[in-house]
Amino acid sequence: MSGLVAGPMATVDLVASSQLQQPAAAKEEEEEAMVAAEHQHKGEEAEEQLLHSRLMKGVRHLSDSGITRLPDSYVLPAPDRPLDLAGCGGGRVIVKLPVVDLADLRDPSRRAAALGTLDAACREYGFFQAVNHGVDGKTMLDVAARFFDLPLAERERYMSSDVRAAVRYGTSFNQARDAVLCWRDFLKLACSPQLMRDRHVALTWPEEPADLRRVASAYAAASHQLFMELMEAALQALLGVVSGAGSSSIIGDLATAASQMMTVNCYPACPQPELTLGMPAHSDYGLFTLVLQDKVEGLQVMHAGRWLTVQPVPGSFVVNVGDHLEIYSNGLYKSVLHRVRVNSTRPRISVASFHSLPAERVVGPAPELVDEAAGKPPRYMDTDFATFLAYLASADGKDKTFLQSRMLPASAVVAR
């Protein structure tokens, strides 16, 4: 017992006596240790800030700097990595999506068959490829690539954290909030037809390359036209209404006002592509998204529990159903999770155009598709952009939970 007590007491005594014997030296040592710890802390903080500001410059900058190892901030937890063999990441299964030929849709004698293809694709995959559309995607992809080739100082001029800005350059998915960063830089251009009628909006877009404003403006107008054509086709297939006739058609509303946003994506070559993603799994918010991709594959869609890699078809658009169209179709059309993989050798460029109703518009299931007595209850709550923003503020926004959050309880039980 005494031995147990004696130890600590003796220690205290020793410390006390050494303090008495060398008070100045001990204090100095202690101060030095504190200063050193503070320096180390400040050094670590400064290093962290330096790393953070370096990462916020984006992945093109990192890739150009010749890194050979992926910085930790981009390394996904094992189950989220693209080659999660235990889950559904698995091997590289290439899919050739159903093809909707606009030449057929525009030909009255072949329209019915093309409508059937579009309808089946939206129900089964939530995705299709649109060909023979007449939109000049090549020039748009070319100017997009040249934008990302500009020096960082030029690109950085358009960096903004304001998600509503008419022009916004950034990196990752949501760089201010992402726990793990994505291997992507982007340029977002607000380009709804109403904004485009006000020619000033394009004047806020990047000055370089010199042809960007002209090319992107023409492209925005052409993709809006194509979107309207595809929406008319979808409504005809779903409801049997032609060219906006019928009480619940939203074509008339869209012709008056629509929301449209263009995102130009750059996925540079990545030193360790197996550890990260260009874009995490997500679904899109609007009605239809039109994606133009270059020759490099990377887009993957979730189908029957597996990730399928979309085979790039030069000149085509990859079109996907968004959350609004799933809600409007009362679940008949699927807004499907998709993500982007990167690779170690070939940079990839894509341009995604997001189309929907204006932000203030409420979207709910089309009345024609709801009939409680016939066993077709509404499967989703009405929703608007404010609800979506509230959801984004409350969740991490990377998963499909927004759509799930709008499902009515009965349908949540039978949810995919």
Ligand SMILES: O=C(O)CCC(=O)C(=O)O
């Ligand atoms: O880069 C791609 O192919 C897809 C882009 C995408 O999913 C998006 O911008 O939301």
